[in-house]
Amino acid sequence: MTRQPIPVSRPTDAPRPAVPAGLVSAPALRPPRDRPRRMTNLLRLLPYLKPYRVRWTAMLVAAFASLGATIAIPLMTKAVIDGPVRHHDEHGLWLLGTAALGVGMSEAILWFIRRWLVSRATMGVERDIREDLYARLQVLPMSFHNQWQSGQLLSRIMNDLSTVRRFLSFGIVFLALNIVQIVVVSGILLRLYWPLGVVVLISIVPIAATVLHNQRQYTKFSRMAQDQAGVVATGVEESALGLRVIKSFGREDYVYDRFDTQVTELFDIQLRKVRLQARFWTLLEVIPNLTLIVVLGLGAAATGDGRITLGTLVAFITMMLSLVWPIASLGFLLSLTQECMTAADRVTEIFDAPQPIADGPVNAVSPAGRLRLRDVGFRFPSDDERDSGWALRHVDLELAPGETVALVGATGSGKSVLTSLIPRLYDVSEGSIEIDGTDIRELTLPALRSTVATAFEDPTLFSLSVRENLTLGRPDATEAQITEAIDVAQAQFVHELPFGLDTRIGEQGMSLSGGQRQRLSLARAVLATPKVLVLDDTLSALDVHTEALVEHALRNVLQDVTGIVVAHRASTVLLADRVALIEKGTITHVGTHAQLLATVPSYRYLLAADDELDDGAEPDPEWSDDDRRTGLREQHDVDECTDDTCRECATLRSRPTPYGATEGAGR
Amino acid sequence: MTTTDTKTPAAEQDSDASLRWRGLMADSSGEDLVDHGSATRRNARELLGSLLAPYTKLIAALAVIVVIENAARLSVPILVQFGIDHGIPPITHHHDAHDLLVIVAVLVGVVAVQAASRVTFLRQSGRIGELALLDLRRRVFRHFQKLDVTFHDKFTSGRVVSRSTNDVEAIQDMLENGFDSLLTAVLTLIGTAVLLVVLNVELGLICLISFPVLVALAWWFRNASRRTYREVRESAALVIVQFVETMTGIKAVQAYRREPRNQEIFEEVADRYRAINEKTFRLVAIFMPSVDLVGNIMTTVVLVYGGWRVLEGHMTVGVLTAFLLYLRMFFEPMQDITQFFNTFQSASSALEKLAAVLATQPGIADPEQPVQLGTVQGAVEFDNVQFSYVEGRPVLPGLDLHIPAGQTVALVGTTGAGKTTIAKLMARFYDPVSGAVRLDGTDLRDVDQPQLRRHVVMVTQENFMFEGTVADNIRFGKPEATDAEIRAAAEAVGADQFIGELPNGYDTDVAKRGGRLSAGQRQLVAFARAFLADPAVLILDEATSSLDIPSERLVQRALETVLADRTALIIAHRLSTVEVADRVLVLEHGRVLEDGSPADLIGSADGRYAALHRAWVESLA
Ligand SMILES: Nc1ncnc2c1ncn2[C@@H]1O[C@H](COP(=O)(O)OP(=O)(O)OP(=O)(O)O)[C@@H](O)[C@H]1O
Ligand SMILES: Nc1ncnc2c1ncn2[C@@H]1O[C@H](COP(=O)(O)OP(=O)(O)OP(=O)(O)O)[C@@H](O)[C@H]1O
Ligand SMILES: [Mg+2]
């Protein structure tokens, strides 16, 4: 079977490794079984107990010893009454009394020891799983995160793990104790008078039936409830993140109604759970009591016949009474067990999620930054069959070290998707991307991602200090480097914040203006000193003057690095040496800005802004006002177009152009 | 706000060097709302009271049911004893089972009563618990929605989630199982205490001596655990905040190799959470066995003293045995009580947190007597408006601005000049520090939110998408809109084309935060949303910044029709968008430097707008 436990990455009290273990090695989780059973996933978490095995063993020993004491106390009492008290033995009374006191005290002490030990052991387990889960979530790819509701993840890392903790801290102990107690007492009962003992054993049948029947339903409900808790958490998070939109439309009621449906559903599920529990718990209390009555009746008959003494019957019934509570509390304990198994299922789901984006073997040290996209195709993983379109197809592009290419395309043409392939936020579906001739899938992720830095179209800031936000990609940056990056991005405003670089910027940078957020995000990318710098429309929220300043500074930065600049505006395009026009997921033309402007109508259509508002929405192939632009073109012509840098798509190939370089392979 | 903490927040944050990465906030009062004074505790109690208030009758009925149930449960062993003592002898002596049968019949009846009352109690108390929880969830959600943007800026969504889920669930434990054990335990306790004293006054009174000890223990535990439980809640919030932030920004986390640092931070907070949980656990580890110890010592004392009394002949063995039996019954529920006490302590710290949230008054409140606006023309006036986010750092030093109804005003200026701030004041996200913003001559502070929101709508710089389909997201602008209206709105802004190309058209799921759409597509949807809302005053804060130029052109064309008869404030860096405006304001450091029609401003040779425009034209190669 595939049940070898993987060694736990971190021993209890050993110093924490510099690189968190969960990031580099597998979590301490057993592989799934071939034929999973209900318990499987819970058992798979067992290796997490390993670092605490000494405590656990000690705790179990203490628990059973204290059970011994618990049973011994009434026996001592009985001994005192039957012995010294009946026989007027004052010395014996003191002696046995002291012994009873000793037993009583040791019970309390053992109990204390158990709880003390259990606190570290279970909290430690909870923390370890939590940290590994977080580590795993951090490395799971974007495609995973797109599909999972954030609240579902949150409810796993908080609720489910605390359920596991509760189960471990007392559920499992009491379950074991109760079962042992039930077995032991049943054994004693059988020895006392076996016919009645058999009656007690038979009563196990309805109990087991109740438990089994309940288990199936309860499993269903607890899964539903825990999932719905995730839905509710998602709703809450969304309502907080989208608060500004909600407020600006005054849609509090609308959002509340949505939330209300979610919580009401949670309420309904919980109510069904409560009803089921009520029935289940009651049955588990009633069955032993009914058995007691049967035993009383039969026992009386047996005593009447003289088959047993009254004393035996009394002993028997007293013993039986002590079974009522352990059996009744099974109800609660089994519910908890079910919940814990469900929690384990939900947690292992994440550990089992495929992790397609993994490290390659090559740890490139100083790449030159030659970037090459070979026939790259990409489609989003999707459950929806209709949604099988390619977001990118047949993308070929080569960037020499130090070269900058602008990516121009209509809204939704695939620019951002393309940029996210380079740091492997997604993996290409076909073709390959190479840096210095090495497929990026061959590189380790840290190597790749320190080579490539992206400023995203949305700033994605964190509610941390400005410094922490800036040094995200380079924690060891010096003050001078930080200042330099700030200057490039024209983000000097950070110095004027109340605590300068130590000011915490609100969630998602909400305490900054739109342009300020964008500049921070730009500075962050620049500070990472990558070999490949990707700027995804990062100047859109800047005013013309600031934009010009940033562009000026960026030009220097882009001299040394390979750059991809997504642009909607001609001014940004001019940062680049060449321009790639992307249309519906394919790069159709590559050339200088001037070339494309002159020869490609769809490019002109995309970038020319001075036409009148009543211009058609369709591209106008007969562009008329080339004159003014020619002047600009001459200013910005960077290099001559070569065969493979200037392409035209097949549909446009027939059109005569002033450039003789249109015979590049078109698609 | 309820915070009365006198320590300066910055100093307090500094002292916590391990959390330095979080950065400093000029005003961290939003962080942890609770001041831990007696008022907070009272608030927490009042909150609990008000949650349970609708069920007082039911709770009273349940108390009766619990009494019945407990009476039934306690009488089972007594009846069995009785059966042995009085039912069996007749059988052994003259084979007369009558008495026993009667007792068995009574027993069956008693068990039936116990079952019925137990099931009723569990169901009803569970139902009350769930209802109270539902109520609490709704209240907290509503209240968070009511609180203003300033509050949320500081509080962060992670904390909102933490309060609404984790803290609520801490109360769930108490509501679901707490009352069951509490009521049962207290009743058993009182019942047996009475029995003990009745059975034997002397021994009974000795037993009651343990009471002060128990009370002292409870007192100690309450004080010791209160602080730690509060810390549990706050450190849980830290874990959640870190988690939520990481997952929200996972793209940047991965792209910038932030994982190791995040892991470090997370392990720090997770370990704090563990440590504080462990601390509470250890308090319980001291508390519960101590109670048990008291019980065991009491048992021995009774045993020895009672045994001695028996030896002396002052007491019968039977009485002593019975007494010891009931003594066990007395101490057994003590464990339940302590357990409940523990749950209660944990829940009450959560209640404190929630009560503090609920007690926080929104900075932007509805007036007592809102002015009814009637039909709104849409004239907006800023009357000497001063505004600052952080005290002493004015963003708007004093703005006077009058926008007549129906006018389209464009706001341009360098980034950080205060454009969005003006928009937010107009939409009353914030109130001015001094001066007034008026709509049709009515101070916005005199208008209630629903009216204001109907007439003034703002498309923010961040186009938040909600979970659901494209159509759902557009419908957000007008929940009662028909599908046809939604399509019309999308068509008007030129979003219909891309929506048509989506696999399921309008019914395509936009995925988490609209991840299924490109940035420009999100902007189009957000714009269609505002279009559908059809307000008297429309504020567009860079609604076209991510669009390609042709799409922008389409939007502009839509704007021309949309804005024809309504007041509009357009903020844009792309001056092509500005050209649809009747009037342009150039803003710098919160001051209006130029004000005029686009043509006039372009005309003035040395004007800022003219310079801006020149630069813009140049940028359009
Ligand atoms: N997670 C996803 N699943 C499926 N399709 C997606 C997903 N994300 C984006 N798309 C689709 O892929 C296409 C390209 O999106 P992308 O974000 O790359 O556009 P873009 O060129 O960056 O546009 P913009 O200029 O608006 O930012 C869009 O049509 C979009 O609908
Ligand atoms: N919630 C906030 N808390 C504190 N300061 C803020 C907050 N929001 C904005 N600011 C500050 O107020 C100033 C004006 O911001 P505002 O958002 O109005 O600028 P803007 O003109 O819209 O700029 P942009 O063109 O970049 O969007 C900025 O310096 C900004 O840092
Ligand atoms: Mg994009």
Ligand SMILES: [Mg+2]
């Ligand atoms: Mg702004």
